Amino acid sequence: MANTRGLEGVVAAETELSLVDGERGHLVFRGHWARELARSRSFEDVAHLLWTGRLPAPEEAAAWQAQMAAARTLPEHVYRVMDALPAGLDMMSVVRTAVSALGAAQDWPPSLADAIRFTAAVPTIIAYRHARNEGRSPVAPRPDLPHVANYLYMLTGRHPAPDHVRALEAYLVITMEHGMNASTFTARVVTSTQSDMASALSAAIGAMKGPLHGGAPAGVMDMLEQIGTPERAESWIRSALARGERLMGFGHRVYKTTDPRALALRDVVTELAGEDPWFSLATQVEDVAIRLLEEHKPGRRLYTNVEYWAAAVLRAVGIPKPLYTATFTASRTVGWTAHILEQAAHNRLIRPQSVYVGPMPAAPTTPEEA
Ligand SMILES: CC(C)(COP(=O)(O)OP(=O)(O)OC[C@H]1O[C@@H](n2cnc3c(N)ncnc32)[C@H](O)[C@@H]1OP(=O)(O)O)[C@@H](O)C(=O)NCCC(=O)NCCS
Numbered sequence: 375m376a377n378t379r380g381l382e383g384v385v386a387a388e389t390e391l392s393l394v395d396g397e398r399g400h401l402v403f404r405g406h407w408a409r410e411l412a413r414s415r416s417f418e419d420v421a422h423l424l425w426t427g428r429l430p431a432p433e434e435a436a437a438w439q440a441q442m443a444a445a446r447t448l449p450e451h452v453y454r455v456m457d458a459l460p461a462g463l464d465m466m467s468v469v470r471t472a473v474s475a476l477g478a479a480q481d482w483p484p485s486l487a488d489a490i491r492f493t494a495a496v497p498t499i500i501a502y503r504h505a506r507n508e509g510r511s512p513v514a515p516r517p518d519l520p521h522v523a524n525y526l527y528m529l530t531g532r533h534p535a536p537d538h539v540r541a542l543e544a545y546l547v548i549t550m551e552h553g554m555n556a557s558t559f560t561a562r563v564v565t566s567t568q569s570d571m572a573s574a575l576s577a578a579i580g581a582m583k584g585p586l587h588g589g590a591p592a593g594v595m596d597m598l599e600q601i602g603t604p605e606r607a608e609s610w611i612r613s614a615l616a617r618g619e620r621l622m623g624f625g626h627r628v629y630k631t632t633d634p635r636a637l638a639l640r641d642v643v644t645e646l647a648g649e650d651p652w653f654s655l656a657t658q659v660e661d662v663a664i665r666l667l668e669e670h671k672p673g674r675r676l677y678t679n680v681e682y683w684a685a686a687v688l689r690a691v692g693i694p695k696p697l698y699t700a701t702f703t704a705s706r707t708v709g710w711t712a713h714i715l716e717q718a719a720h721n722r723l724i725r726p727q728s729v730y731v732g733p734m735p736a737a738p739t740t741p742e743e744a
Pocket of ligand 1 (some may be wrong): 619620621622623624625626627629667671674676679680681
């Protein structure tokens with residue numbers, strides 16, 4: 375029996391949600407270019423697309439936004455659960471615990487209302503705990519604000535700048551969904567047992583927390599901070615590569631050309647915050663890095679990945695470093711819940727096999743041997 379380590383190349387599901395084409399650098403969400411959606415559509419619009427299969431009509435948009443906003447306030451016991459958690463617990467553990475505490479109807483199959491509830495709740499969970507960590511009073515969600523503006527508002531207590539909202543919205547849209555990644559697969563496995571959405575999401579958040587999956591683009595920030603000015607980029611990168619180090623934000627298991635998510639975020643950055651010296655540094659370092667990676671590993675096709683420009687966006691809009699992976703989680707909750715609904719709609723228990731490579735017992739066990 376074939377044994378594929380890491381299930382690389384194994385097809386585990388048919389999905390209508392997204393196409394990830396690593397050779398061409400294509401990312402499609404239900405028939406729409408993800409890059410185009412990130413450029414032009416709201417978080418709420420793209421969530422609607424992934425959950426229902428179509429973008430909302432203009433006359434539906436306001437009611438849809440209100441429906442999602444209505445689910446932002448958490449039940450009282452979830453705040454108490456968060457307050458009971460030890461200080462210093464990382465944000466992903468807090469989100470996992472709060473999502474679990476939020477629970478879901480135990481009914482089968484899970485519903486669109488469940489998907490809305492969890493997606494609306496995650497930003498409130500992050501902002502509430504972040505305020506508590508900083509010794510501030512948490513800021514209650516504002517139902518009149520759109521999803522992304524409300525997240526920034528809850529984090530800072532201030533009405534966010536429109537260009538910050540647009541930049542963060544592009545990031546949250548482009549990272550919403552990405553095929554059969556480890557956390558999405560986890561969510562589908564749990565759902566396939568007919569377990570509830572809170573259980574599937576808690577498990578997915580656990581998978582996302584690992585450094586091989588949802589690791590924050592903190593390494594990119596460290597690199598850019600150490601480089602400091604564009605003139606230092608070439609010597610800094612040459613020495614890092616000579617020491618055998620990997621450049622954070624470059625290379626990808628699937629994409630063998632520029633990650634389309636990186637292109638989308640670079641567009642946003644160029645349009646909305648092109649004057650920021652941080653963006654200008656990031657653009658120049660990117661050019662040097664790609665040139666030197668090709669020189670260092672000819673033919674390896676190492677290009678920019680989403681983490682690189684995510685770091686620039688998250689830093690520019692003022693998301694604190696410890697919230698990076700949790701903010702990614704706030705986005706990916708849409709993809710997970712869409713996969714949960716899709717798995718439930720065509721369910722078959724996911725139950726692969728293993729190959730036994732351990733020792734056999736000494737005593738004969740089969741009739742032929744006996
Ligand atoms: C993302 C990543 C883990 C993909 O790894 P992968 O597909 O398994 O690629 P491989 O490890 O097979 O790398 C192929 C070669 O390119 C080199 N390489 C890959 N990414 C590199 C990088 N960012 N910097 C320098 N060299 C790199 C590897 O050292 C390897 O060289 P070798 O064959 O001589 O040992 C890898 O590119 C990486 O570590 N990137 C930096 C971390 C990062 O940005 N992660 C976020 C991903 S969204």
